Structure formats: structure tokens, C-alpha cells
Amino acid sequence: MSTPVTSNPAQEESTVDHSKIKVSPEEMEAYDQSGRKPVLLGFFIAVVWLLIGTVLGDLSSFKFDRPDLLTEQAYLTFGRIRPAHLNVMVYGWASTAMFSVSLWLMPRLCRTPLRWGNLAVIGILVWTVGLGVGIALLLAGHGDGLEWLELDRQWADPLLVIGAAMVGASVWKTLAARNVHHLYVSIWYVAASYPWFLIIFLAGNMPFYKGVESAAVNWFYAHNALGLWLTTINLGLIYYLLPKIIGRPIYSYWLSLVGFWGLALFYALNGMHHLIGGPLPSWMIATSITASIMMIVPVVAVGINQHMTVVGRFGAMRYSPALTLAVIAAMSYTAVSLQGILTALVSVNRITHFTHWTIAHSHLGLYMFVTLSLFGGMYYILPRVLKKEWPSRRLVRAHILLVGGGMVLYIVALGIGGVLQGLSLLAPGEGFEASVSSAKPWLLLRSVSAVIISAGHLVFAYHAYLLAFTSRNSLTRHPPFYELKPVLVKKRVP
Amino acid sequence: MTRILVLIMGAMATVIFALVILVILPNSMLSDLKAPPQLKQPGQQELLGRQLYISNGCIYCHTQQVRDPVFTTDIHKGLGNRPSVPADYVYDAPHLLGTMRTGPDLFNVGTRLPDRNWHLLHLYQPRALVPWSIMPGFPFLFEHKPTAEAGDKVLDIPKPYAPSEGVVIISKEAEALVAYLISLQHNYPAPDSDALEEVQP
Incomplete structure (x- = not known):
């Protein structure tokens, strides 16, 4: 059975003592089951949104290749489908799945059943x-007109605020009722994300900004939606999954602290680097560029911490799709952050600003990091909540290869296309046509990758359906990769 | 960390610090920004056009800003005769600065392309005028009728792009959007208000 919660002050200093806490499988199962309803509901809704967002994204991409595709109806025009894709993916897929992740993580980390689960x-x-x-209003032509904040501030946003506050209340109530003394690093990230999100979302949606202030608030919000909401909950999840799956404590408590507080301090100031060269007071942009460069501190801290936790055990990825995805996501976090720092430098930004490079960058962040982390989370969480295993090894592998491969192609293609487009936009002698034609083949390649990724999503949704709604495979005794068969490595393990 | 209070206070402190620096401080510094005398206040029709610009997501491919010539070629490429400044945007709510130049910048599109009929046809079918364009057409901003009625303004469309039968009528919306686009002219000299000097040391 479980040992009593430690109160030895010498041990409090390190997250290492988390590894010394022994929790019985029965107790763990009780925590998982305490949040069963909201966790499953959230994941179900998230997967539905994922499929809707995939269709919207594909359509947006195809419209670059065939500009006359579906132009007759206003609600199908590119300028409505594209923001709908972003909002569905950010608020529908990622955020809803993140609710479930938080509601599943908190009871385990606080060693207490989920509180206020029905409120969640x-x-x-x-x-x-x-x-x-x-989304319906956006497609009908009623949006707020600010990127990332398109959802109608009168009819949609209040419901989002109330919804997130309710889930947040359940998270914080569980935290308040905790039976652990030391707060594990994942708790910091997950718990802090809710007040952060509510503050930035409310600040971003206030109706009284005008002119360049409106731009400042827009990018203050949009950047922090990534930094203080999508990033933080997923870092919390990765911080939980990595040590849990490989059975080894987090490398350094102090690096976790530097990573967390550094992110909180610097990320929040980054937003204006979306407006480099723009008509804002230059000190604002300089502040954001400086803060962007400072991001190297928390990013490297988290990168080292997570790498050193896994190092030497990368082979374990063969046996766990959750670990595979969490490791790729963690590496992508480092990659996307370093790319972001690079892009915030004026010498790079003068080329890449206003180009498809930005879209490639945001997909490296929102897909390779956030989405893959959430897929990894679902591979780990769903069997434990549903008490049955993923039925098919083959489908897991197909899913990971399709979405991973597709997204690498996506990012490389758009990255190259973006740089070519940017160089052309900057070249004094070239007309605008050159920037369009230089990006065209890469946009076509992006559409190809979009189809591959979509196939991956269909595989995943089908597999999740099999897991949840068919009892046929509930008797599977082992996780899908238990009996080896390497996913990413050819060599057979004896 | 063992205390919830440290977590919540610290988290609040960082985000509120950023909020003060990037939102509240600029808000008060820019509050006394005055419109340049040559900048026209948008009229009814232009505001309707601006609303259509927003609701049809023009912002996802077009910017409305001319950047600093020190490190960009925006001015060299004819996007304007000077970089845009905060005072140029005092009437903009929400802002439409944009983040993508999949299509060209529109900060001075009214100066560059003042022809109303060009814009109308270009909105209906961009490739009728610019063969390499990847901009979508906006036929839903026009009315398609079998025959023109009294008072209808018919859009003159070259052969391959015209519908096989009937006529295309210019709607109020299409006219408003074009009026807004043509109103985008910021070729007056940069205003040097006190507020501007204060915030741009």
C-alpha cells in the first residue's frame, strides 16, 4: 500500500522524492476513475473538433492551389475557412483535450479524487x-476581426470564459484538497494555465482598443495563448509522462524551476515580435525582441531537463507510443522555441515576416509540439480511464508515421517556400508576381502533406472509436507495443 | 515549490507585469494621439466596406503597413512614400495590420490603384486582370441575374470569365468594399505630434 506523504524538509527540496512515493495500482485507478466523466467527454469532443478542423485546414490549403475552388458561397471563402480552422484547432481540439489532460493529471498529482467533476x-x-x-458566426461573417480572437465577443466569448473558469475551478479545488506536500512541476504548469488563460483572454477581448493598441493587444493575446496556455499544459503533461513511462525521476528540480518561472516572465512579453518593423512605438517591439531572446533561458532549461531525464532510455520509445510522441513533442518544443527566437531577430525577420514561414513555424508549435503531445497523452490516458487497451498496434504505428511524416513534410515545404517568398518580397528588382510563383510549388507540397496528415487523423479517430465503443478488445492483456516490434527502429530486440 | 500561494501570486505577477508593459502603458501613452489633418475619417460606405474586409478575412493575406526602410524594401517597392506611424491608424478599430503578404500590402492601394472598375472586376474574378493571381474571387458579393433591371449596375466581364448567361450586377456590398479599398491612401507626410516623439525616443 501507499506510504504516508513525506514531510521531511530535506526531501522537499527535490522532485526526486516523488519517485519515492509508492502508490498502489488500486489507488491510482481510483484517481483515474474519479475524473472519468469529464476526461472522456473532453477527449470525445476534442476528436470531433479535430476532424472538423482537419477538413477546414485541408480546404484552406487546397484553395491556394485552386483559387477558384468553392468561391460561390460566402461561408466557404478562404478568409472565413482559414480562421475557422485555427479556432477549431486551438479552442476545439487542443483546448478541449487539454481540459481532459488537466482533469486527469490533477487527481494523480494531488493524490486525491477529482473535485467538482460535474462542474468540469x-x-x-x-x-x-x-x-x-x-465558429458558426465566423463562417456567417460575424467575427471580431483579430487573429486568434475572431470568435464573437458578445455571443461566443462569454461562454468560453465561463466554461474555462468551471474547468479551472475543478482543477484548483482538487489542488486545494491535495494530499501531497510538495507540488510536482506538472502541477505548476497546469494549475497556473487556467488563471493565465482567463486573464489574457479577457484582456484580449476587451472592445475598447483602437489603432495600433488594438494590434498590441491582439499579439499580446495571440502569443500568450500559445505561451501561457497551449504550451504550459502540454509541458505539464510531458513532464508527467516522461519520468512516469521510463521510471526515472526528472533530472533536475532546479532546472524545472528555471524553466517554469523563466517562461512565465519572458513568454508573456514576447507578443510584439509579430509586429517587427510595424507602426508601433519602437520600445514595445524592442522589449518583445529582448524577451524573445531571453526565452533561450527557460527553453534550454526545459530542453536539458527533459533530455537528461530520457537520455539513455530512448529505446523505451519502441514500447510506448505515448513516450514516442511525448519525446517528439518535447524536442519540437525546443525546436519551435529556438526557431521563434531566431525569427524574432530583425535580420531574419526582414525575410520571413509576412511569409508562409510563419505558418510553418506555428504548425511546428501547434502540431509537432502541442498536438503530438496530446496524442501521446491520449495513448496513455484513455486505456487507463477506459480500463482496456488500444486494440491495434498497426493502427497506432500508421497514425504516428502518417501524422509525424506528414507534418515534417509540411514544415519543411512551407519553411522553404516561405524563405523563397520572403527573399523575393525583399529583392528590390522583383515584382510581386515572383513572390507568388516562388511559393506556389511549396504550397502544393503542403496540400499533399495535409492529405497525409488527414489520413493519420482518420486512422486515429477510427482507432479511438474502436477502443471506446467496441468491447471486442477489452480483454487485450498488454499495451499495443508490449510485445516489441519496433516502431521507429528497424533492429529487432531480442 | 510547496505552496499554492507562491504559485498563484508568482503566476499573476508575471502576466500582470506583461499586461502593464504591453497593454496598459501603451494605452495611456497613445491615448492622446491625434489624427493627421489629411487623414480622412471613414464615411458610412467605407465603414461598411471595412466590415466586409473583416468578415471575408482579407487580413489573412494582406497587410496594411509600410515598414521601416532601414531593414526592409517596402518603400523601394512602392508600398508607400514613408513608413506607417501610429497616427495613421487612429480610426482603426479593430486594427487590420495583418501578418501575411500572400497578396500585396494595401496601405496605399487607393493611391496605387485608384480605378473603381478595376477593383470591381478584380474582386469578381482576380484572374481576369492578373493571370498569375492566387486570390479567390468573391462572386457572392455580386448578384447574378438573368437580365438587368432598371437601376442595376452591370459589371463588364471579359468573355472567358463571364457567366454563360445572364448578367452580373454590382451590389451595394461590392461598391462599399471598393470604396474602402480606394480610401486607403496614406501618402501625406508623417505627422510629428508630441505624442509620437514621446513614444519614439
């Missing part, structure tokens, strides 16, 4: 209704 269920539903209303 209502919160997820309210959030979903708000998003549905917002």
Missing part, C-alpha cells in the same frame, strides 16, 4: 457550445 463536465459543454456558436 458542464464547463466543457459550455465551452463547446460557445465555440460552436463562435
Whole structure:
């Protein structure tokens, strides 16, 4: 059975003592089951949004190759489909899945059943209704006109705020009722994300900004939605999954602290680097460029910490799709952050600003990091909540290879296309036509990768359906990769 | 960390610090920004056009800003005769600075392309005028009728792009959007208000 919670002050200093806490499988199962309803609901809704967002994204991509595709109806025009894709993916897929991740993580980390679980269920539903209303209005031509903040501030945003606050209340109530003395690093990230999100979302949606202030607030929000919401909950998840799956404590408590507080301090100031060269007071942009460069501190801290936790055990990725995805996601976090720092430098930004490079960058962040982390989380969490294993090894492998390969192709293609487009936009002698034609083949390649990724999503959704709604495979005794068969490595393990 | 209080206070402190620096401080510094005398206040029709610009997501491919000539070639490429400044945007709510130049910058599109009919046809079918364009057409901003009625303004469309039968009527919306685009002219000299000097040391 479990040992009593430690109160030895010498041990409090290190997260290492988390590894000394022994929790019985029965106790763990009780925590998992305490959040069963909201966790499953959130994941279900998230996968539905994922499929909707995939269609919207594909359509947006195809419209670059065939500009006359589906132009007759206003709601199908590129300028509505594209923001709908972003909002569905950010608020529908990622955020809803993140609700489930938080509601599953908190009881385990606080060693207490989930509190106010029904409130969280209502919160997820309210959030979903708000998003549905917002997307419908957006497609009908009623949006706020600010990137990342398109959802109608009158009809959609209040529901999102209430929904997130309800889920957040459940998270914080569980935290307040904790039976552990030391707060594990994942708790910091997950718990802090909720007040952060509510503050930035409310600040971003206030209706009284004008002119360049409106731009400042827009990018203050949009950058922090990534930095203080999408990033933080997923870092919390990765910080939980890596040590848990390989059975080894986090490398350094102090690096975790530097990573967390450094991110909180610097990320929040980054937003204006989206407006480099723009008509804002130059000190604002300089502040953001400086803060962007300072991001190297928390990013490297987290990168080293997570790498040193896994190092030497990368072979374990063969046996766990969750670990495979969490490791790729963690590496992508480092990669996307370093790319972001690079892009914030004026010498790079003068080429890449206003080009498809930015889209490649945001997909490295939102897909290779956030989405893969959430897929990894679902591979780990769903079997434990549903108490049955993923039925097919083959489908897991197909999913990972399709989405991983597709997204690498996506990022490389758009990255190259973006740089070519940017060089052309900058070249004094070239007309605008050159920037369009230089990006065209890469945009076509992006559409190809979009199809590959979509196939991966269909595989995943089908597999999740098999897992959840068929009892056929509930008797599977082992996780899908238990009996080896390397995923990413050819060599057979004896 | 063992205390919730440290976590919540620290988290609040960092985000509020950023909020003060990037939102509240600029808000008060830019509050007394005055419109340059040559900048026209948008009229009813232009505001309707601006709303259509927003609702059809023009912002996802077009910027409205001319950047610093020190490190960009925006001015060299004819996007304007000077970099844009905060005072140029005092009437903009929400801002439409944009983040993509999949299509060209529109900060001075009214100066560059003042022809109303060009814009109308270009909105209906961009490739009728610019063969290499990847901009979508916006036929839903026009009305398609079998025959023109009294008072209808018919759009003159070259052969391959015209519908096989009937006529295309210029709607109020299409006219408003074009009026807004043509109103985008910022070729007056940069205003040097006190507020501007204060925030740009």
C-alpha cells in the first residue's frame, strides 16, 4: 500500500522524492476513475473538433492551389475557412483535450479524487457550445476581426470564459484538497494555465482598443495563448509522462524551476515580435525582441531537463507510443522555441515576416509540439480511464508515421517556400508576381502533406472509436507495443 | 515549490507585469494621439466596406503597413512614400495590420490603384486582370441575374470569365468594399505630434 506523504524538509527540496512515493495500482485507478466523466467527454469532443478542423485546414490549403475552388458561397471563402480552422484547432481540439489532460493529471498529482467533476463536465459543454456558436458566426461573417480572437465577443466569448473558469475551478479545488506536500512541476504548469488563460483572454477581448493598441493587444493575446496556455499544459503533461513511462525521476528540480518561472516572465512579453518593423512605438517591439531572446533561458532549461531525464532510455520509445510522441513533442518544443527566437531577430525577420514561414513555424508549435503531445497523452490516458487497451498496434504505428511524416513534410515545404517568398518580397528588382510563383510549388507540397496528415487523423479517430465503443478488445492483456516490434527502429530486440 | 500561494501570486505577477508593459502603458501613452489633418475619417460606405474586409478575412493575406526602410524594401517597392506611424491608424478599430503578404500590402492601394472598375472586376474574378493571381474571387458579393433591371449596375466581364448567361450586377456590398479599398491612401507626410516623439525616443 501507499506510504504516508513525506514531510521531511530535506526531501522537499527535490522532485526526486516523488519517485519515492509508492502508490498502489488500486489507488491510482481510483484517481483515474474519479475524473472519468469529464476526461472522456473532453477527449470525445476534442476528436470531433479535430476532424472538423482537419477538413477546414485541408480546404484552406487546397484553395491556394485552386483559387477558384468553392468561391460561390460566402461561408466557404478562404478568409472565413482559414480562421475557422485555427479556432477549431486551438479552442476545439487542443483546448478541449487539454481540459481532459488537466482533469486527469490533477487527481494523480494531488493524490486525491477529482473535485467538482460535474462542474468540469458542464464547463466543457459550455465551452463547446460557445465555440460552436463562435465558429458558426465566423463562417456567417460575424467575427471580431483579430487573429486568434475572431470568435464573437458578445455571443461566443462569454461562454468560453465561463466554461474555462468551471474547468479551472475543478482543477484548483482538487489542488486545494491535495494530499501531497510538495507540488510536482506538472502541477505548476497546469494549475497556473487556467488563471493565465482567463486573464489574457479577457484582456484580449476587451472592445475598447483602437489603432495600433488594438494590434498590441491582439499579439499580446495571440502569443500568450500559445505561451501561457497551449504550451504550459502540454509541458505539464510531458513532464508527467516522461519520468512516469521510463521510471526515472526528472533530472533536475532546479532546472524545472528555471524553466517554469523563466517562461512565465519572458513568454508573456514576447507578443510584439509579430509586429517587427510595424507602426508601433519602437520600445514595445524592442522589449518583445529582448524577451524573445531571453526565452533561450527557460527553453534550454526545459530542453536539458527533459533530455537528461530520457537520455539513455530512448529505446523505451519502441514500447510506448505515448513516450514516442511525448519525446517528439518535447524536442519540437525546443525546436519551435529556438526557431521563434531566431525569427524574432530583425535580420531574419526582414525575410520571413509576412511569409508562409510563419505558418510553418506555428504548425511546428501547434502540431509537432502541442498536438503530438496530446496524442501521446491520449495513448496513455484513455486505456487507463477506459480500463482496456488500444486494440491495434498497426493502427497506432500508421497514425504516428502518417501524422509525424506528414507534418515534417509540411514544415519543411512551407519553411522553404516561405524563405523563397520572403527573399523575393525583399529583392528590390522583383515584382510581386515572383513572390507568388516562388511559393506556389511549396504550397502544393503542403496540400499533399495535409492529405497525409488527414489520413493519420482518420486512422486515429477510427482507432479511438474502436477502443471506446467496441468491447471486442477489452480483454487485450498488454499495451499495443508490449510485445516489441519496433516502431521507429528497424533492429529487432531480442 | 510547496505552496499554492507562491504559485498563484508568482503566476499573476508575471502576466500582470506583461499586461502593464504591453497593454496598459501603451494605452495611456497613445491615448492622446491625434489624427493627421489629411487623414480622412471613414464615411458610412467605407465603414461598411471595412466590415466586409473583416468578415471575408482579407487580413489573412494582406497587410496594411509600410515598414521601416532601414531593414526592409517596402518603400523601394512602392508600398508607400514613408513608413506607417501610429497616427495613421487612429480610426482603426479593430486594427487590420495583418501578418501575411500572400497578396500585396494595401496601405496605399487607393493611391496605387485608384480605378473603381478595376477593383470591381478584380474582386469578381482576380484572374481576369492578373493571370498569375492566387486570390479567390468573391462572386457572392455580386448578384447574378438573368437580365438587368432598371437601376442595376452591370459589371463588364471579359468573355472567358463571364457567366454563360445572364448578367452580373454590382451590389451595394461590392461598391462599399471598393470604396474602402480606394480610401486607403496614406501618402501625406508623417505627422510629428508630441505624442509620437514621446513614444519614439
